[in-house]
Amino acid sequence: MLNDEAPDALGASRLVRRLLANALRFRLAPISDTSRLKSLRHDADLLPEVRKKVSFLLEGFHRDSHLTYDIQGLRDEGADILVRLNSPTGAARFICLQVKSHIELKDHNVVNKLQLQYSASEDEYKPVTFFIILAADMADKIRQKVVRSVQSSFKKKVNVVVVEPQYTATFLNLRSSQMDAILTDAFRVGDPVLAEAQAQLSGMYIREIAMALVITTHLAVTGAWPKIADLRGNDWLSRVLSTHRTGKDLGFDPYSGFNTNEPDVNVMLRDISPVTNRYFADNALTGLLEVTEEFELEDDGTLRLAINENQALYCLAFEAVVRYDLDGEALINYLLDLLFPETESRR
Structure with missing residues (x-):
């Protein structure tokens, strides 16, 4: 060794x-x-x-x-x-x-x-x-x-x-996003910012994690909070919501047994449908916003994550934009690899 x-x-x-x-x-x-x-x-x-x-x-x-x-x-x-x-x-x-x-x-x-x-x-x-x-x-x-x-x-x-x-x-x-995450981890041995960001997501379910990543990366790239229309137009989020749904007709129960206690969040958020089922995606988003307490929806349709409770996650996203010039799905993949690295148990 x-x-x-x-x-x-x-x-x-x-x-x-x-x-x-x-x-x-x-x-x-x-x-x-x-x-x-x-x-x-x-x-x-x-x-x-x-x-x-x-x-x-x-x-x-x-x-x-x-x-x-x-x-x-x-x-x-x-x-x-x-x-x-x-x-x-x-x-x-x-x-x-x-x-x-x-x-x-x-x-x-x-x-x-x-x-x-x-x-x-x-x-x-x-x-x-x-x-x-x-x-x-x-x-x-x-x-x-x-x-x-x-x-x-x-x-x-x-x-x-x-x-x-x-x-x-x-x-x-x-993947390049995995190597970027390995690079960041080399500088962040025992880093409290990374540990805090992981803790912030530890209580969320799989679709809440996906939404949190989309909201955070949108803010890091554009400097503005996203609108509901931005989330509905996000192809990656729509594919996640199309994939991780219950067997119910409307399919918008956000608590379908998938949460961060499962060992393979990274895999679950990569192994998603290549196409969007718009019906399921839109209904899943509507249902999620109705029951979750993780997000703040303004009257004008702006969607936020609580700043004080998610500072570490924002920090990692902004750093990736500056350090690696990432955006879009590449930025999301980087955060997945950093926050939820694949382990030997995910074989």
Whole structure:
């Protein structure tokens, strides 16, 4: 496991290492999801995609720190990808990423090769953090044994992070909104603002959460509270209301058993109908406004969330607009990933 408490003259580099570790080990995918890794080739598929995502994360980090970086592709000092982190004082730290494909993980000889590559990186770039990214179909019994051997070989190396294929499968599929959320989380370890925003939504039901996100993001983007017409015209909200409804004819009972005590709010608000049933959506919105106490409806049709009770949620939304230039559904997806990160239980 990565030791973030080790002495480090370049303090920001510890954040970068944690950022990459969190992204690379974001969520353990089901074994079935690793089947597609079998066809991915080291040079043609894996390296370009890993480099692309690492670059995205580092560029986002660079915007919010004085740390600069450069990425190189190397094959002779033990690294497929080398990240050099430079501080304003001239100090440098290195992160090496070594990727192994399904084909390369065919036998235990790869363990010896990885040990040699790690030693070469240590000699050349010490101090170094060494990520071993394994991409194999874990339904294959031989690959399972090789992966376990790699884990065992490096388990006592505090500066080595082994990324198992089930994590690799998730990493290669990370959405940009998820990576933005991972970036924000790297700066917000133990952050009371994030915790408060999560607490504010913890008592809401699934459709109330959807409405709260639409109202908040509308305010963050436009600077004005939305009108009822804005909510009726919001395609994402209409699709949510069309999807999460009861079997009743009018379908506008807002309390249909879906609330934040369910383990997969993020999944429920993404796995929605691609089209809107306008009848159900409009009736669901009308019914929700009649019974919920979360929203304030003005005489002119303006809809508000109580400012004093939702300051943290507003803060996160405004920050995303400024920091990442997000709007619309992309902003909603970012907040979903930040507030309700998918967990290993949602497989």
